[in-house]
Amino acid sequence: MSKRKAGSGTTSNTAGSTRELKQRVKTARGRKNSSTQWLQRQLNDPYVAAARRDGYRSRAAYKLLEIDDKHHFLKPGARVVDLGAAPGGWTQIAVKRTGAANGRGGHVVGIDILPMEQIAGSTVIELDFRADEAPDTLKELMGGPADVVLSDMAASATGHRPTDHLRIMALCEMALDFAVEVLKPGGSFLAKVLQGGAERDLMKALNRNFAAVRHVKPKASRSDSAEMYVLATGFKGGSRSVQGNSEA
Template sequence: MTTKSSGRGERQLKVRVKDKRKSQSSRKWLERQLNDPYVTRAKREGYRSRAAFKLIEIDDKHRLFKPGGRVADLGAAPGGWSQVAKKRVGASGRVVGIDILEMDEIPDVEFATIDFLDPSAPDMLKEMLGGPADVVLSDMAANATGHRQTDHLKIMALVEAAAEFASEVLKPGGSFLAKVIQGGTEGALLTQLKRDFATVKHVKPAASRSDSAELYVLATGFRGRALAPSS
């Protein structure tokens, strides 16, 4: 690896990976990680991923979390969003993460290794939370194929399923935040969210890389359903 100075007053280091044993795509990914200020900040502040700062920025602006709130984190591993949620809801709040991947323990965060599509998952999560959720989070993304249209369809199907899950576990007035791919929150998902929530909008925090196609859909004011649990 080599570094370069900007030569403009303060010294800014640019790390370049010269290891020819790595593929060009691997070198570019590693260079981006090594030069990403959010990656550096995450390590310094003890967060498990740079994605933590996306949630911090969204919550600073939209105030998703309240002290004592109950939060469900879908696809929680490695745990950056669960860390943020726990800090924001405080000691009296509860955060439950679920994922098909294992996740190292986070103090005061409960975790279950289960697919959120499992029919037993909603009831199990509500039992772990001690009631319906105030917020459901999903930073999940389907494995990329490299084909933009295919990847868009895959992640939209995943978000539709996450939104349906949210409608089963949220309390009236609750919020749903999920990652989508630029190109819009369309069709069935948009209809579903507008039916179930008072407000639906797209947000893109500064911590999202400028060259990334990711956006977040934020739905607030869950209306509840006829069979939705009451708080």
């Protein structure tokens, strides 16, 4: 349920031109070919290099930056929950955009099953979001309704695409259930799905509870990756219905 950490990289500028310094990983005894390919991709990924340069804990920070630059849902003073927060790239962006680090009233709470160093301006707990006590624990830490619920949660990949799709959709549905419970009217929900997007039942629930729903794939999301995101804005409130037993 966590985002992969950024590794070492090349000199680059994600906002402008990129100077590529292709590096090759030497074959190591016992290392799988897939591991070698992953390491080489990391070494030559401009977003990995940019994360190191800009002090972000993961390249995923640029995904959230790009989506928010276009849709503007992380506002100063907002209360934000980050599900699957480790290693902390999204939490860092939420803290900056809401002003939580400089006393402008923002409040950011993160959760992950993996340990994660605290980030100034946020509260992060090590707990499985699927645990029975997780929702109430988060609500207590939030101290009030949320403006934004973020979920970059992902189950460990099996390599079997239909299975991986079902697993990540289950996490997305859990995140949506939580969002419907805690968001204030007008709030936003951003969650990871896989290519092919949100399934019919999930889309129905999203459209029932939010004024606008769209799929987004930021440039920072690798082109060969099946990941994409569903962004729902303008939470309607009122019915608090995900299953559709009542109309919003």
